[in-house]
Amino acid sequence: MAQKKPPKKIPQTASRGASRARITIGLLLLGPPMLFFFLPTWTFLFLAMLPTVVAFVVDRTPYRYAWVSVAGLNFAGVAPYLMKLWFEAHTMNNAFKILGNPFDLIVMYGAAGLGWVLHMSLPPVVGAWLDVTSQRRLGQLRDTQRRLLSEWGEEVARSDDDGELAVAGRRKR
Amino acid sequence: MAKEPEKKKEAAAPRAEPVKGSGTPIVLKDRFQVYPATPLYDFDLPSATAFACSDKRDPSLYLLAYVCKPELPPRVNVLRTLKGHTMTGLMPLLEWGVAEWPPAGRQCLLVIYQRPLGGRVMPSLDAEIAPLEEHELVKKIMPQMTMVLKELAEKGITHRAIRPTNLYWMDERGEQLVLGDCVTTPPAFDQPVVFESAEAGMCMPAARGSGGNIDDLYALGVSMLMMKMGRNPLKEATTEQILKGKITKGTYSLLVGDERLPLSMIELLRGLLCDDPAERWSVNELELWANGRRLSPLQPKQDKRAVRGFAFLGEEYNTCRELAFAMSQNWDKAAEPMMDGQLEVWLRRGIENKDLADLVGLAIKNAKGAPAADLKQAEDLLVTRILMLLDPMAPIRYKSFSALPLGFGPALAVIMGVKTDPRLFAECLTRDVPHIWFETRPEYDPTNSQIDSMFKDIKAFMLQQAMGYGLERVLYDLNESLPCQSSLVADSFVAEIAELLPALEHTAKKIDPRTLPMDRHIAAFIACRFDYNVERQVTALNDKTAHNQLLGMLSLLGTVQWRLGPESLPGLASWIGAHLQPVVAAFHSRARRRDMEKELPRLVRSGNLPELFAYIDNVEEKRRDEDGFMLAKAEYAASSQEASDIENGTDRRSEEAQRYGHQAAGVISMMMALTALSILLLIRFF
Numbered sequence: 001m002a003q004k005k006p007p008k009k010i011p012q013t014a015s016r017g018a019s020r021a022r023i024t025i026g027l028l029l030l031g032p033p034m035l036f037f038f039l040p041t042w043t044f045l046f047l048a049m050l051p052t053v054v055a056f057v058v059d060r061t062p063y064r065y066a067w068v069s070v071a072g073l074n075f076a077g078v079a080p081y082l083m084k085l086w087f088e089a090h091t092m093n094n095a096f097k098i099l100g101n102p103f104d105l106i107v108m109y110g111a112a113g114l115g116w117v118l119h120m121s122l123p124p125v126v127g128a129w130l131d132v133t134s135q136r137r138l139g140q141l142r143d144t145q146r147r148l149l150s151e152w153g154e155e156v157a158r159s160d161d162d163g164e165l166a167v168a169g170r171r172k173r
Numbered sequence: 174m175a176k177e178p179e180k181k182k183e184a185a186a187p188r189a190e191p192v193k194g195s196g197t198p199i200v201l202k203d204r205f206q207v208y209p210a211t212p213l214y215d216f217d218l219p220s221a222t223a224f225a226c227s228d229k230r231d232p233s234l235y236l237l238a239y240v241c242k243p244e245l246p247p248r249v250n251v252l253r254t255l256k257g258h259t260m261t262g263l264m265p266l267l268e269w270g271v272a273e274w275p276p277a278g279r280q281c282l283l284v285i286y287q288r289p290l291g292g293r294v295m296p297s298l299d300a301e302i303a304p305l306e307e308h309e310l311v312k313k314i315m316p317q318m319t320m321v322l323k324e325l326a327e328k329g330i331t332h333r334a335i336r337p338t339n340l341y342w343m344d345e346r347g348e349q350l351v352l353g354d355c356v357t358t359p360p361a362f363d364q365p366v367v368f369e370s371a372e373a374g375m376c377m378p379a380a381r382g383s384g385g386n387i388d389d390l391y392a393l394g395v396s397m398l399m400m401k402m403g404r405n406p407l408k409e410a411t412t413e414q415i416l417k418g419k420i421t422k423g424t425y426s427l428l429v430g431d432e433r434l435p436l437s438m439i440e441l442l443r444g445l446l447c448d449d450p451a452e453r454w455s456v457n458e459l460e461l462w463a464n465g466r467r468l469s470p471l472q473p474k475q476d477k478r479a480v481r482g483f484a485f486l487g488e489e490y491n492t493c494r495e496l497a498f499a500m501s502q503n504w505d506k507a508a509e510p511m512m513d514g515q516l517e518v519w520l521r522r523g524i525e526n527k528d529l530a531d532l533v534g535l536a537i538k539n540a541k542g543a544p545a546a547d548l549k550q551a552e553d554l555l556v557t558r559i560l561m562l563l564d565p566m567a568p569i570r571y572k573s574f575s576a577l578p579l580g581f582g583p584a585l586a587v588i589m590g591v592k593t594d595p596r597l598f599a600e601c602l603t604r605d606v607p608h609i610w611f612e613t614r615p616e617y618d619p620t621n622s623q624i625d626s627m628f629k630d631i632k633a634f635m636l637q638q639a640m641g642y643g644l645e646r647v648l649y650d651l652n653e654s655l656p657c658q659s660s661l662v663a664d665s666f667v668a669e670i671a672e673l674l675p676a677l678e679h680t681a682k683k684i685d686p687r688t689l690p691m692d693r694h695i696a697a698f699i700a701c702r703f704d705y706n707v708e709r710q711v712t713a714l715n716d717k718t719a720h721n722q723l724l725g726m727l728s729l730l731g732t733v734q735w736r737l738g739p740e741s742l743p744g745l746a747s748w749i750g751a752h753l754q755p756v757v758a759a760f761h762s763r764a765r766r767r768d769m770e771k772e773l774p775r776l777v778r779s780g781n782l783p784e785l786f787a788y789i790d791n792v793e794e795k796r797r798d799e800d801g802f803m804l805a806k807a808e809y810a811a812s813s814q815e816a817s818d819i820e821n822g823t824d825r826r827s828e829e830a831q832r833y834g835h836q837a838a839g840v841i842s843m844m845m846a847l848t849a850l851s852i853l854l855l856i857r858f859f
Contacts, residue, residue: 063832119842122837159806
């Protein structure tokens, strides 16, 4: 009987390249029709969510969480108008009409502002909470140490390195 | 050499009425009353003082008590054998024991004898007495002495203190002659050199060993001669002169000189004073003579004389023995003529002893081959070896130390008793000097091999400096009945291991509790005399840590109590208890320490050392304590690390707060968006 040949290993890079090609082809096929049919939505969302884009650009922290906070509330402010756009008339005119209303803009951008406020105000709160829990833990640790000292004496606090150093010191003297 | 006390010169003649004791007596064994206020100068010995004594059971008896010097080891084995034995010709030893002796302010060994009523034969060796008649010596005294020496020989005992100043008339009419005390000092310790053969005379007084019956016969011969002459013929001579005379002329010629003696006495004295131990009369030959056998007197053998003398320090010596003696007296000068080969040449050409010359030559060659740093030591050993080759009968001589092999024990006992420097003794053992002596014996003797191997064991003990070994261990190994010399039990005369703990219990009542109830002597005494293996305890006793040393001490004493009793030793337990703080402190757990501090007083009161030890050295508790401590240490270290992290982590915490805060804001924001979207969709569709 002929020996079974081991299955040929397909190089991972080739596999990734193939999937990437499939996605690209998909986007090229579906992208233009999607852009065309949903153009009022895309335009409306782009202009209404500008604070989020700005937040993404101006956030220089390593984790760049600001845009997430802004985006959430920004979208919460945009959502009623998006419903209006979708369920009343999904046209470019209607989109610009909503965006042209200052009150609507204040609601959408104001919600984004609240996102900024949330982003700025939560770290001090978390810091305070961390401080409190740390101090409580420190207290527990000190209690444990006091209990160990009273039960085992000062030598329990002496590490082996300390002992060796002390012996070496005595020898030196 | 010890001399008889001067006081007895005044009291040479026996008193008309024997002295009865007066004053407050010291009672020994609830029976014998010893009167410290009534000394009996007539009976004093160089190393023991005599006092009046009476027997409660029979007050009509005249007794005397010898109070021994504490620093001298008594002959306990002989004491045990002679106690209660009545031997014709020996002062009856009735009792012995230890009692508090007020004049010394401590306990002393007292030996009770029946008091001879006829007084001492010769008040001192310088005194002159009426010479005894030949028939009195031959018909009356010699049979008595023969009988007693025979009986002693049968018991395996040597007297080693036969001299006219230690011979007494037991009765007032002078019919019965008795030998005096022989137990209060080491063998032959008080014997003037004239009563000792040349080889024993060359030894240090304490190092003569118990010897043999021929040594007693030799001393008897000298004593008989003095009694016949009524004086000491060598009273003006120094020890060195006497020894030199014995070596050069022979004992008989030296002592008798020009004195005219009856033929029977000549035969007796020639036999008893023969310088060759192999030819000297034995007890049997003396008995035959006493029963009337007469032979021609022994003729002295002369050492081989050199055709030309050997010049040493301005004097000429013609025999090897003479030269060896002279060199031993001038140790520092002896090596030079050996090393430059003069001695070998003299032995080859003058003495004409090729074999001896070869042996000496070989010894010199070996000494010359020694490294320069060891040259002095090699020279000392060379002198030792060559002196042994020149005079094989001489004792072991090393610098100023000289002893017969069986005299090493008593010698060390006296050295340590009088607290002189034992360095020479130790040097002698560590340099294997006794082995050289055995190597140089002209004839093989199986006993020598046994003694040689004993010296090897002893050397091994001495080289270990730890407690339970060293010189103290050697002391008790060489003196099997020597009482414990520890200052802690010095006033209790502890000769048996079973007496040790009661003695320590007695000491505990009056000693400063800061002193430890253990010292080198006690450790060595137990290690040597205790029949059980205490190696482990002795090892613990020498541990580096104080608490292990204390545990070793408690374990050692506890083992003795467990095996030999007594059941309760509250004083000793309390004494030990005062030192147990480091042992308690060795436990890490404070709770365990508190428990122990509560429990120890109860155990101490019970006086049971094994129980006390078992409680303190509880292995399970120790392990639990150690494990608990390790865990506690790890827990402390971990908590310290965490606390330190918290204290030093402000920046990190603020960074974390920032990050977590932003994440939380993001999550909240997204949730609000989803909620808003959901509500709007719900409103729209429903």
